[in-house]
Amino acid sequence: MVPAKRWMSAAGALASVLALAGVPDLAQAAGRCGDPAQRPWCDARLGPDQRAALLLARLTADEKISLMATDDPLGGPLGGFSENAHADTNNGIPRLGVPPVYMADGPAGVRQGKATALPAPIALAAGFDPAAARRYGGTVAWEARHRGNDVIFGPTVDVLRTPLNGRTFEGLGEDPYLSAGLGASWVQGAQKQGVLASVKHLAVYAQESDRLALKMKVAPRTLREIYLPPFEAAVKTGGTATVMCGFGQLNGRWACEDGSVLNKILRTEWGFKGFVVSDHTAVHDAVAGATGGLDMELPVGMKFNAWNLKNKVPQQVIDGAARNILRTMFAHGVFDRPAYANDLTRIDRTASRTAARQLAESGMTLLQNTGGALPLKSPRSIALIGKGANEVPSGFGSAQVQPFSTVTPRKGIAQRAGAGAQVAYDDGRDHRAAADAARKAQVAIVFATDTQGEFFDKSCLALTCARDPLKGDQDGLISAVAAANPNTIVVLETGGPVLTPWAGRVKGIVAAWYPGQQGGEALARVLYGDVDPGGRLPVTFPVAAGDAPTAGNPAQYPGVNKTVAFSEGVFVGYRHYDAKRIKPRFPFGHGLSYxxxxxxxxxxxxxxxxxxxxxxxxxxxxxxxxxxxxxxxxxxxxxxxxxxxxxxxxxxxxxxxxxxxxxxxxxxxxxxxxxxxxxxxxxxxxxxxxxxxxxxxxxxxxxxxxxxxxx
The missing domain is CATH 2.60.40.10 (Immunoglobulins)
Known part of the structure; x- marks a missing residue:
């Protein structure tokens, strides 16, 4: 990865950054904006506020409104399916040298054609390492930049409220302090690569069930102590360029129309100077959105258009939104550099692969190691059982990445075991056959996976879940293998906590999360002790489903009549278990070493x-x-x-x-x-x-x- 200093408006600093990136000198490279003699806002010696004011004065009313929405109808669900499809695009204003702004999804890697599939963000959270978070954000942004993007939608810093949340894998766990530190570091790493980060989803986004219409009742203390700190850190410490507001209503206000959050807290209290974008289709009312602090609607101006805004909101509101967008572009050098080329050859895949592997190793969490079963002592025969041994699982939705290449656990372990070891594989569909395969091996390693992602919450915490019929009875599979081989290790490739009723019958348990495209290589290195398992739990694993926060109370989750009461207050995650004196299976922060x-x-x-x-x-x-x-x-x-x-x-x-x-x-x-x-x-x-x-x-x-x- 090519290092780069943070984009600055000063010409000298910008020129040095461009030189590091292999871009010609500023005098030759500038040009997207134009000649400062004709367009004074193109003078990079001026500050971003001055430049924005000069340009704003030259925009027509319609041009200002055009900045307030993206123009690409292929954004959102269709974005990311092709090499050239950005998630969203604002076409700029060519007449005045306002460049287009291209955007990509990116909490777990760039979702635009193929890219490096990093470990899921929950694995990053398990790493408990701000330096790793900076590397993660930098890796994503470097690839986004070389796919022609100016903005990357990430990181996701929504604090986990219920382990059934379908997007558990995409966030940074159940603790606001951990999520705040890692999220801010992610932003810093991304923006050092010259790409604008967009932290999401302000202010409270806690479930997929009824997410578009959910009415959330959250007390001010709960909001301030649990859900807002990661966003505050992203602004104050990370310096995030943009913020994405989410879905649902918070105390009666739609998230992207909530002036109490977007205007009062975000801008006035925290001093945010960037611009706010909406999640796709999250705007309900144009006037309420514009006056409530939203600057740009995604994926297209369904609400933010001249018909809905002109002469219907005060001109200073439209001017303010346009100014926020332009100022941010000036502050981050978007006007003063060439457009980023969509050029896969500029991506250092070796560096990205190394980052993916090391980040996976850093987050792999050794939950149980009875009798020192791990690291493996070069067994002569190993049985790999379960479909997950031959797959590279990931969450689905806007955080799903199509990897350049993959290393499955089966491949990684076979390579590490060497030619002298026998590595057998059974997909686990027939428990009796799987037990027979395990019985013939010195060590049996069972791979268990879950299914989660955007649009749907999980229906249960058990590995054998109604939403995962294709995976079969994974709990039964583990029990059958453990009965056949006393040296059984379980590898959990899940996006969050799951139930482990068989824990007392197996020797070892490793939480590998969704480990990314190099997951098989990383897992082999951890299992054999080439590296110490570096992860610690960013989420609590309960003994029983009823132990988890919000369990058994429909008013808390999933809601009654699309209304959810956050009546647990600040008792989220391990705070809940501690306050109620519930013993977890594996507590927050837990993770063993060799x-x-x-x-x-x-x-x-x-x-x-x-x-x-x-x-x-x-x-x-x-x-x-x-x-x-x-x-x-x-x-x-x-x-x-x-x-x-x-x-x-x-x-x-x-x-x-x-x-x-x-x-x-x-x-x-x-x-x-x-x-x-x-x-x-x-x-x-x-x-x-x-x-x-x-x-x-x-x-x-x-x-x-x-x-x-x-x-």
Missing amino acids: TTFRYGGLAVTPTGVQATVTNTGSRTGVAVPQLYLGLPSPGAAVPQPPRQLKGYQKVTLAPGRSARVTFPLDRRALSYWDQAGGGWKVAKGCYRVGVGPSSRDLPLTGAFAQGGGAC
């Missing part, structure tokens, strides 16, 4: 926590120490979860080596949203500290007092 670690040396202050982690085993391994805080409650009206993630680090340690990790704490980390006061507030009292390898394994504990309280 070595062991010791935690010690806790030091606690109100501004930071430190601890020492030591590799006490005989192998180099990955540790992810995590900091959790238990905030005091200011009263019965503000219940607090027993613990909340407030810090994490990922460290690789050789045997006997230690690392001193530091978790900074600022005022926001100690705050709750005060609904009465309408702001963040630190409660008086004792703040409990826990540090360890997961939310349920915190060997180091401490406390500190704030606001005159005591511990």
Whole structure:
């Protein structure tokens, strides 16, 4: 991947970026905008606000409105089916040198013809690594750029509310702090490649069931503490160029017409200076959308057109939307560089393949390893069982990628095992035949997959699910194989949590997620111990379906009369399990290594926590120490979860080596949203500290007092 500095409006900085990318000098390359002597807004020495104002003054009313919608009727569901079909396109204004803007779907890779299929974003979340998120975003954007795109629709930072959500694989898990940090890093990585990121879907998008018409009732505290932090971080830390609003109504307002979010919170409070695009067909009313803070309608101007807007909304509203779009284009150098060519030869597929493999390794999560069954000790015979061994699964919808190439688990494991080992395969359709194959091998590895994606929620958490009839009884298959071979390993290729009723009957369980096009290679390296499994759970795995948040309460999910009450408040994900004292099968943050670690040396202050982690085993391994805080409650009206993630680090340690990790704490980390006061507030009292390898394994504990309280 060619590195590139973030696009700047200054000519000198821009010229250096173009040179790094192999583009001619700015004086030769500029030209899309025109001669500054004739078009003063083309002077790259001016700031983006100045340039936007100069250009805006020359636009006709119709031209301003034309910027407020994309023009490509093949956007949305049809986009991505061909090499040249962008998800969306705004044709610009050739008369004044306003270039077209091309857009692509991209939470898991570019959805335009073929591209590198990265591990699903849920696997990135399992990596607990902001540097990996920057690499992920950079890889996607680099390929998007060389498919001729200016904007990439990603990352998806919707916090997971129910594990039945069909788009679980596309997001970054159930914790707002984790999603915020990774999402902001993703944006940074993408925009360093000269492509505008579009973080989505503001403000609350929690299910596919009835998504187009869903009415969501969410309290202000829940909104601020759970669902908004990832978007806030994408704006304030990531500097995202665009934001995509989603579907449904939030407290009576359609998401793309909600001025309380788009105008008040996003722009006024957070200082967002980019432009807001709609999800496809999410606009219900032109006037409400324009006055509510939406700048551009996708996939075409069904509502945002001259008929619906001209003389029906104040001119300053139209001017504001056009200005937001133009200013963002100027700020990110879109006017001042040549159009990106749709040129597959410029994509370094070797670098992208390496990124896909290493990101998959970083997110693979070892959930169970009884008796040290893993890593494999070069067995002479292996039985690979289940259709997933011979496939590369992925979620469907706008985050689905058609890979350049694939390495299935069957291929990856066979190559790693070498010519001296016998690797047999059985698709698992006949449980008796699968058991016979397992019985003949030293080790049996069963592959279990789920099906999820956009448009539909999952019908259940069991691997044997009504929506997955083609996969058969996978739970029964695992049990049959485990009964035939005591050395059975299960590899879960799923987009999120599933039930594991057979966990006590197998030796090992690896959550490989949807591992992307190099998944088979990455999995083989993890299973054989060439690399330590680097993942930790970004979602909780329940023992039973009824244990999960919102389970058993139709008013909470999937809703009654298309209305959903978020009455669980801030008790989402592991907060729910902790508050109700429900023991999960595998808790948030959990993940094993092939070595062991010791935690010690806790030091606690109100501004930071430190601890020492030591590799006490005989192998180099990955540790992810995590900091959790238990905030005091200011009263019965503000219940607090027993613990909340407030810090994490990922460290690789050789045997006997230690690392001193530091978790900074600022005022926001100690705050709750005060609904009465309408702001963040630190409660008086004792703040409990826990540090360890997961939310349920915190060997180091401490406390500190704030606001005159005591511990």
